[in-house]
Amino acid sequence: MSRGVPAVEEESEPDAGEQSVSAPVTQEEPERELTHEEFDPKGTLALILMYFAILVVMWVFMYFIEFLGNDLVVVG
Amino acid sequence: MHIHQYEKLWLGMSLLLIVGFIATITYGAVGVGVSMVDDSGGNVDPNALDEHPEFSDPGVQKVGENEYEVYVVARQFIFQPDPIVVPANSTVTFYVTSADVIHGFAVVGTNANTMVIPGEVAEITVEVNEPNEYGIVCHEYCGSGHHTMEGLLRVVPEGEYNASDGGSQ
Ligand SMILES: [Cu+2]
Numbered sequence: 001m002s003r004g005v006p007a008v009e010e011e012s013e014p015d016a017g018e019q020s021v022s023a024p025v026t027q028e029e030p031e032r033e034l035t036h037e038e039f040d041p042k043g044t045l046a047l048i049l050m051y052f053a054i055l056v057v058m059w060v061f062m063y064f065i066e067f068l069g070n071d072l073v074v075v076g
Numbered sequence: 077m078h079i080h081q082y083e084k085l086w087l088g089m090s091l092l093l094i095v096g097f098i099a100t101i102t103y104g105a106v107g108v109g110v111s112m113v114d115d116s117g118g119n120v121d122p123n124a125l126d127e128h129p130e131f132s133d134p135g136v137q138k139v140g141e142n143e144y145e146v147y148v149v150a151r152q153f154i155f156q157p158d159p160i161v162v163p164a165n166s167t168v169t170f171y172v173t174s175a176d177v178i179h180g181f182a183v184v185g186t187n188a189n190t191m192v193i194p195g196e197v198a199e200i201t202v203e204v205n206e207p208n209e210y211g212i213v214c215h216e217y218c219g220s221g222h223h224t225m226e227g228l229l230r231v232v233p234e235g236e237y238n239a240s241d242g243g244s245q
Contacts, residue, residue, distance in 0.1 A: 048086060063104070068108060071185070072183055073109075076111055
């Protein structure tokens with residue numbers, strides 16, 4: 001386990017309890033590894049489905065209503 | 077390689093979206109008959125438009141049952157003729173060319189829109205429906221008066237259209 005970037009002035013003995021700020025407080029292995037299928041980001045899925053729905057709605061609106069529904073469709 | 081089921085879902089939907097986009101464009105082109113401006117209008121000598129059989133006297137001509145041709149000359153900073161008058165419920169083909177520099181020809185709020193290049197004839201065929209009035213603007217910077225360059229397209233009821241005066245009413 002890394003303890004982060006060492007202090008610039010190496011001579012001054014770091015305190016025994018000092019740790020990198022970004023390091024987790026308890027530097028232990030996670031209690032349980034998630035398997036691939038257990039990783040289940042439902043919130044992300046919901047967000048992406050929302051984006052997808054917006055895309056589909058805008059696509060239908062822009063092509064069929066804004067473009068084809070316009071006057072003077074160019075036919076030749 | 078193991079792909080998470082959400083990723084499979086996303087990949088599948090993305091592919092479906094692409095197929096949908098292509099199907100939409102295909103439907104527009106084949107089903108509705110939407111087409112693009114191409115080079116079918118041909119070429120013309122921009123310095124001798126006054127000798128051209130059509131562009132020397134730009135205007136509207138009746139060429140068939142409910143079919144009209146409009147010859148339009150764009151020049152700094154007008155469209156000729158102005159206004160362009162056509163009857164409702166007809167098929168109108170615009171032939172637009174420039175006498176000097178590059179102009180634009182956009183019937184405002186519609187899909188009729190093309191670049192106007194000296195020496196080239198832009199040909200656009202449109203279906204006009206109800207009587208209406210549309211502005212026409214130049215959308216290519218063509219000089220100091222560009223922002224004043226505008227025209228008018230009047231779609232009048234069939235009964236009010238006077239074919240003999242070529243739409244210059
Ligand atoms: Cu202009």
